[in-house]
Amino acid sequence: xxxxxxxxxxxxxxxxxxxxxxxxxxxxxxxxxxxxxxxxxxxxxxxxxxxxxxxxxxxxxxx
Amino acid sequence: xxxxxxxxxxxxxxxxxxxxxxxxxxxxxxxxxxxxxxxxxxxxxxxxxxxxxxxxxxxxxxxxxxxxxxxxxxxxxxxxxxxxxxxxxxxxxxxxxxxxxxxxxxxxxxxxxxxxxxxxxxxxxxxxxxxxxxxxxxx
Numbered sequence: 742x743x744x745x746x747x748x749x750x751x752x753x754x755x756x757x758x759x760x761x762x763x764x765x766x767x768x769x770x771x772x773x774x775x776x777x778x779x780x781x782x783x784x785x786x787x788x789x790x791x792x793x794x795x796x797x798x799x800x801x802x803x804x
Numbered sequence: 805x806x807x808x809x810x811x812x813x814x815x816x817x818x819x820x821x822x823x824x825x826x827x828x829x830x831x832x833x834x835x836x837x838x839x840x841x842x843x844x845x846x847x848x849x850x851x852x853x854x855x856x857x858x859x860x861x862x863x864x865x866x867x868x869x870x871x872x873x874x875x876x877x878x879x880x881x882x883x884x885x886x887x888x889x890x891x892x893x894x895x896x897x898x899x900x901x902x903x904x905x906x907x908x909x910x911x912x913x914x915x916x917x918x919x920x921x922x923x924x925x926x927x928x929x930x931x932x933x934x935x936x937x938x939x940x941x942x943x
Binding site: 745746747748749751754757758761762764765768769772774 | 848849852853855856859860863866867868904907910911912913915916918919922926929930933943
């Protein structure tokens with residue numbers, strides 16, 4: 742790690758954030774382990790999918 | 805005879821007993837993320853919240869995100885401080901881990917600020933969950 746801190750790409754930051762928050766949401770909203778895993782996985786997929794979809798929608802206006 | 809009632813999920817709970825320890829549970833949950841659930845013997849959730857809050861906070865510190873001080877001049881800085889402070893012991897460790905201070909001139913540092921705030925928000929939700937369990941509203 743360089744002195745200027747950990748260098749995460751935009752996508753790596755998105756994946757890390759989505760992973761942590763999805764686990765938390767799964768634990769908070771579901772009572773059974775199976776339900777938590779399903780909810781966390783679905784939430785993670787939606788985080789990534791929606792972010793990529795918005796990124797592609799914005800792509801034509803990026804330059 | 806101990807009187808019981810059913811909570812929202814239909815689980816029978818004894819009223820009164822949990823209310824006396826609820827402030828202690830909430831304080832423990834704030835101080836060390838997951839500790840409230842640990843005291844309530846919810847091992848899985850305790851581990852998950854410690855991992856999630858710790859992971860968010862440490863990622864934020866390592867990417868040199870901003871940790872807001874308590875004496876901020878603007879309301880958003882105060883809100884940032886409140887969010888950051890909710891991560892308990894990780895907030896106290898911020899200045900030890902993030903020795904070089906924040907650098908929000910780069911995208912990673914700016915994202916880091918959000919990670920640190922998110923750690924506090926997730927821990928505040930975990931505190932509410934622990935409170936709900938301790939008073940018998942959740943299981």
